[in-house]
Amino acid sequence: MIGCPCQVCHSKDEHDKRMRQSIYLSTKQHRHILVDTSPDMRSQFLRSHLTKLDFCFITHDHADHLHGIDDVRPFCFGPPTKDINIMIFKAHQQILEDRFSYIFQRQKIFHAKNPYLGGGLPLLNLQIVSPGTQTLEGEQFTLFELPHGHGTTMGIYHEGMAYVVDCNEIPPAAMSVLKGNTNVLIIDCLQRSPHPTHLNVTMAFEYIREIAPKHAYLTHMNHDLSHVELSKIAKDQFGTSVTPACDMQQIFY
Ligand SMILES: [Zn+2]
Numbered sequence: 001m002i003g004c005p006c007q008v009c010h011s012k013d014e015h016d017k018r019m020r021q022s023i024y025l026s027t028k029q030h031r032h033i034l035v036d037t038s039p040d041m042r043s044q045f046l047r048s049h050l051t052k053l054d055f056c057f058i059t060h061d062h063a064d065h066l067h068g069i070d071d072v073r074p075f076c077f078g079p080p081t082k083d084i085n086i087m088i089f090k091a092h093q094q095i096l097e098d099r100f101s102y103i104f105q106r107q108k109i110f111h112a113k114n115p116y117l118g119g120g121l122p123l124l125n126l127q128i129v130s131p132g133t134q135t136l137e138g139e140q141f142t143l144f145e146l147p148h149g150h151g152t153t154m155g156i157y158h159e160g161m162a163y164v165v166d167c168n169e170i171p172p173a174a175m176s177v178l179k180g181n182t183n184v185l186i187i188d189c190l191q192r193s194p195h196p197t198h199l200n201v202t203m204a205f206e207y208i209r210e211i212a213p214k215h216a217y218l219t220h221m222n223h224d225l226s227h228v229e230l231s232k233i234a235k236d237q238f239g240t241s242v243t244p245a246c247d248m249q250q251i252f253y
């Protein structure tokens with residue numbers, strides 16, 4: 001955190017240098033999908049040398065998961081230019097349209113009398129998706145709702161991998177998707193003490209026991225938890241099957 005004097009914020013361990021939360025899926029059918037456009041998106045793509053993008057999910061409208069969305073635009077440039085779909089729950093539509101009106105209301109704002117000049121707009125289109133199993137651009141996903149304080153986050157299940165972040169609970173409908181079906185679980189684990197909008201270590205561990213994935217990766221940690229400390233806490237309870245995730249990590253499922 002900017003200005004914080006704590007040991008984790010000044011750690012020399014590369015695992016503790018954490019950019020904002022997002023994942024990139026490279027599927028067996030050669031589709032390339034980004035989950036969340038964090039404010040660090042540009043740096044994350046440049047350092048990973050990722051060059052392809054078919055579509056995005058936005059899990060929810062919080063700034064740390066969304067505000068890099070302008071940086072999707074190089075993937076629209078072509079040639080030929082292409083539109084990119086942004087999959088969202090209906091609950092997040094209004095905020096995205098208002099906050100990024102130059103992208104999502106571009107037909108209204110820019111027209112013959114007020115043409116867009118220079119740069120190149122991100123050609124992004126919101127596609128409203130609902131909880132449940134569905135095929136999106138050739139890939140089967142099961143989406144589910146997660147409570148996140150006053151809001152909702154989209155949980156994502158794809159071919160044995162589940163992505164469960166920014167939630168203070170995993171409700172029964174989501175648990176029924178995850179239990180017995182999850183090989184790789186990537187799960188919210190903000191800090192040691194309870195938090196009104198996130199899972200803490202104790203809650204994440206309870207859900208991991210119940211879901212029983214082959215491997216669980218802890219993510220979205222804040223500076224309460226160094227990588228080394230959390231590795232030890234997880235190892236004491238689960239052996240090698242639960243580990244903290246880190247930036248640039250590749251996970252196979
Ligand atoms: Zn700190």
Ligand SMILES: [Zn+2]
Nearest residue numbers: 021064065166
């Ligand atoms: Zn977040």
Ligand SMILES: [Zn+2]
Nearest residue numbers: 060062148166
């Ligand atoms: Zn959030």
